[in-house]
Amino acid sequence: MTDLNTQLDALRHEIDTEMRRVMGADGTTPDSFDGMIHYHMGWVDADFKQQVAKQGKRIRPILTLLCCQAAGGTYQQALPAAAAVEILHNFTLVHDDIQDASDTRRGRACNWTIWGAPQAINTGDAMFSQAQLAMTQLVERGVDPAIVVTCMRRLMETCIALTRGQWADMNFETHDSVTTAEYLAMIKGKTSVLIELACELGARIAGADEPTVQHYRQYGLDLGLAFQVIDDILGIWGDETVIGKSASSDITTKKKTLPVLFGLSESAGLRAHYQLAADSPNFVPRTVTLLEEAGARQFAENHAEQHSASAVHHLNAAAPTGEAAHALHALTNWLLQRDA
Numbered sequence: 001m002t003d004l005n006t007q008l009d010a011l012r013h014e015i016d017t018e019m020r021r022v023m024g025a026d027g028t029t030p031d032s033f034d035g036m037i038h039y040h041m042g043w044v045d046a047d048f049k050q051q052v053a054k055q056g057k058r059i060r061p062i063l064t065l066l067c068c069q070a071a072g073g074t075y076q077q078a079l080p081a082a083a084a085v086e087i088l089h090n091f092t093l094v095h096d097d098i099q100d101a102s103d104t105r106r107g108r109a110c111n112w113t114i115w116g117a118p119q120a121i122n123t124g125d126a127m128f129s130q131a132q133l134a135m136t137q138l139v140e141r142g143v144d145p146a147i148v149v150t151c152m153r154r155l156m157e158t159c160i161a162l163t164r165g166q167w168a169d170m171n172f173e174t175h176d177s178v179t180t181a182e183y184l185a186m187i188k189g190k191t192s193v194l195i196e197l198a199c200e201l202g203a204r205i206a207g208a209d210e211p212t213v214q215h216y217r218q219y220g221l222d223l224g225l226a227f228q229v230i231d232d233i234l235g236i237w238g239d240e241t242v243i244g245k246s247a248s249s250d251i252t253t254k255k256k257t258l259p260v261l262f263g264l265s266e267s268a269g270l271r272a273h274y275q276l277a278a279d280s281p282n283f284v285p286r287t288v289t290l291l292e293e294a295g296a297r298q299f300a301e302n303h304a305e306q307h308s309a310s311a312v313h314h315l316n317a318a319a320p321t322g323e324a325a326h327a328l329h330a331l332t333n334w335l336l337q338r339d340a
Contacts, residue, residue, distance in 0.1 A: 004330045007323075008062055011075065015061045018083040022134045023127075036123045037130075040094055040111050054106045059335070060198040061086040066328050067202025067216050070320030077141045081151060081201045084134040087127055088155070089194060092162055094124035099170060131155070143205055151201055158197040165189020172256055180261050184225070184303075187258075192224030199223075203318070215318035219311050226307035226336055232257035233300050236288065248284040258303065263296035270294060308336045 020026070025038050027050065035048035042053035061082035068078035096102070097110040098117050104110060112120035135155055138148045168186040172178050199220030203213045235250035236259055250257055254274065263270045270290040276283060291297060311332065320328055 004327060004334070007327055008331070011062050011065050012058045014075070014079060015058050015065070015082050015086060016055075018079045018134075019086060022080075022083050022087065022137070023130055033126070036111055036115055036119060037127060039114075040090060040105075040123065040127075042106065042108075046109070046114055053108060056086075056089075056106070058086060059331075060089055060195055062331070063195065063198045063220065063328075064202040066324045066331070067199045067220075067320075068206045069202075069324035070322060070328055071203040071206035071208040071212060071216065071318070072321065073202075073206030075324075077138075077143060078202050078205045080134050080137040080141060081205060082198075084131045084155060085194065085198045085201065087134060088131040088159070088162075091124045091127035091131060092166070094120055094127065096166065099166065128159075138205065144207070147204055147207070151204055154197060154200060154204075158193050161189045161193040165191075165193070177264070178256055178261055180258060180265065180299075183256065183258055183261050187228045188221070188225060191228045192221050195224035195227070196220040208318075212318050215314045219314040219318060222307045222311035222314065223332065223335065226304050226311060229258055229300055229304040229307065230336070230338065232259055233297065233304065236260075236291065237297060251284050251287050252278045254278055259291055259296040259300040262299045263291040263294040266296070267291075267294040304336075311336070 019041070020043070023037060023041070024030070024034055025041070025043050029035075029048055029050075030038055030044065032048070035044055038044045039046060039048070042055040043050070045051045045053075064078050064082040064085055065075035068081075069075045093105060094111055097105055098112045098120055102110055103113055110120070111123055115123075132152070132155065135152055136148065138151065139145055165186055165188065168182070169190055172182075172186065196217055197220070200213060200217040203216040208216070232250070235255070235257060236248075249255075250260070254260075264274065267290055270287070273283075273286060273290055278284075315328060315332060
């Protein structure tokens with residue numbers, strides 16, 4: 001894992017450098033327009049002074065680079081697309097924080113809590129456009145313009161899927177009941193389609209044939225679905241000393257995750273229990289017991305295993321080569337076997 005971490009850190013540095021170039025972060029103090037963007041990215045503080053704050057793991061853009069290299073291209077070709085994927089992801093976070101009324105992101109105050117929702121919406125809009133501009137720069141890396149147009153189209157299609165996923169998530173808040181099928185469709189839009197795109201773009205930029213591109217695409221989709229379902233499982237049964245947060249948080253907030261939705265659909269006892277306040281005595285342990293009795297944990301684990309197996313199958317079918325292939329397999333194994 002140490003060698004993999006070293007390789008991933010090197011790719012993160014390349015991605016960060018490319019994003020800074022695209023987003024005009026040259027180390028000087030930005031004006032407030034750029035500053036709000038750079039603040040969200042973790043490059044400056046709220047006074048727009050340079051800093052390095054906690055940032056994401058950059059898994060999506062890393063997958064773009066590794067898939068490109070494993071499909072016969074070079075990761076340098078795909079850097080603009082990797083930057084586009086990560087900028088797009090962060091645009092959705094800026095807007096999601098407003099829509100979800102979240103106060104903090106990665107341990108810092110969200111943009112909207114500092115500068116207000118209207119300015120934060122504008123920041124997200126700018127980042128959305130910067131993601132598109134980043135993608136156009138593939139031409140400068142020698143990528144066939146026809147491939148660039150296809151990549152741009154796929155980026156826009158993914159944006160629509162992402163917003164549909166967010167629509168479904170917000171819509172669920174007004175529903176008394178949500179089916180597991182509806183939930184899986186929602187997480188496909190909110191989580192999986194961007195990982196799907198990240199992998200597909202890498203293969204397209206490398207010039208892979210269409211069957212190979214589709215294997216990388218399905219690999220990313222299944223990887224994203226498995227990742228989210230595993231996250232749902234850890235949100236209830238994870239080891240708190242490993243995941244770094246209360247394993248009961250999803251229960252105390254009555255979050256509608258896959259195990260909970262399945263349990264509620266199967267157990268009248270759990271439905272009655274969920275009418276109680278979350279701070280009621282023994283609410284959490286009793287909920288866990290009822291979930292397990294309803295088979296909710298096994299149901300979720302089965303889904304995670306199915307998507308994990310499909311992801312590995314499609315990755316193998318794509319026949320990745322070279323050092324990037326080893327990194328992809330190692331990264332996939334880590335993401336699907338993680339306990340945090």
